Amino acid sequence: MGRLVVIEGLDGAGKRTLTDALTAALAEVGASVATLAFPRYGVSVHADLVREALHGAHGDLGDSVYGMGLLYALDRRGAADEIRALRAGHDVLLLDRYVASNAAYQAARLRQGADSEVVRWVRDLEIERFGLPVPDAHLLLRVAPEVAAARARGRAESDATRARDAFESDDGLQARCAAVYDELAAANWLSPWHVVDGADRVDAAALAADLLGTRLP
Numbered sequence: 001m002g003r004l005v006v007i008e009g010l011d012g013a014g015k016r017t018l019t020d021a022l023t024a025a026l027a028e029v030g031a032s033v034a035t036l037a038f039p040r041y042g043v044s045v046h047a048d049l050v051r052e053a054l055h056g057a058h059g060d061l062g063d064s065v066y067g068m069g070l071l072y073a074l075d076r077r078g079a080a081d082e083i084r085a086l087r088a089g090h091d092v093l094l095l096d097r098y099v100a101s102n103a104a105y106q107a108a109r110l111r112q113g114a115d116s117e118v119v120r121w122v123r124d125l126e127i128e129r130f131g132l133p134v135p136d137a138h139l140l141l142r143v144a145p146e147v148a149a150a151r152a153r154g155r156a157e158s159d160a161t162r163a164r165d166a167f168e169s170d171d172g173l174q175a176r177c178a179a180v181y182d183e184l185a186a187a188n189w190l191s192p193w194h195v196v197d198g199a200d201r202v203d204a205a206a207l208a209a210d211l212l213g214t215r216l217p
């Protein structure tokens with residue numbers, strides 16, 4: 001069974017960019033790699049409802065922290081068999097966001113920390129009740145919230161399909177979310193966390209070597 005590795009971080013941190021670079025670097029050294037990104041827009045009705053709510057549709061759905069948290073969780077529940085199959089068939093399965101995104105964002109929305117009722121709710125729902133696979137490791141792509149926001153703004157300006165949503169344009173939420181991510185990483189929530197400095201270009205080849213070797217948990 002391959003390693004299940006999750007990349008987490010703020011909106012605009014560069015998770016997709018790192019996922020692509022790490023996939024190429026792992027393939028370069030002969031590892032078989034599969035990737036999935038959550039939410040699974042265009043694949044899962046729950047993910048599409050999330051996107052629509054983040055852009056103002058569905059009345060007050062977007063205001064409901066637990067309602068939104070449940071939709072993200074149901075998207076992942078629908079992917080559980082695929083995650084297990086991809087993990088079984090590859091050396092590494094890279095996930096761009098996973099259960100920890102739900103913990104970080106919903107806690108930040110409620111102005112709570114990593115040791116909070118909503119974080120326990122996410123774990124109970126997704127891991128205990130839905131039976132989602134527990135990751136082997138998390139990579140927290142850590143960038144200052146202002147840097148992530150500038151990257152997200154730049155992307156929105158150059159790509160009309162990536163207009164910023166309600167979470168991305170809420171600077172206070174992003175700052176609180178960064179703090180919760182730091183706490184989740186410090187607590188090694190669900191599995192070991194490794195903090196990657198995303199301020200500059202990440203050395204994906206070195207990270208791939210770490211992942212395949214013994215230096216990362």
Ligand SMILES: Nc1ncnc2c1ncn2[C@@H]1O[C@H](COP(=O)(O)OP(=O)(O)OP(=O)(O)O)[C@@H](O)[C@H]1O
Binds near residue numbers: 014018199200201202
């Ligand atoms: N290390 C970097 N330095 C400068 N710009 C970067 C870096 N990594 C990514 N970017 C740019 O920042 C923007 C956001 O990157 P990306 O889409 O990878 O972020 P993301 O974390 O996946 O975002 P989201 O969670 O909102 O989907 C893109 O325009 C990308 O080209």
Ligand SMILES: Cc1cn([C@H]2C[C@H](O)[C@@H](COP(=O)(O)O)O2)c(=O)[nH]c1=O
Binds near residue numbers: 038072102168
């Ligand atoms: C998977 C997941 C995501 N979120 C948040 C994080 C982002 O602000 C939005 C959309 O994600 P994207 O990467 O920008 O497409 O949703 C969340 O709160 N809970 C989750 O489980």
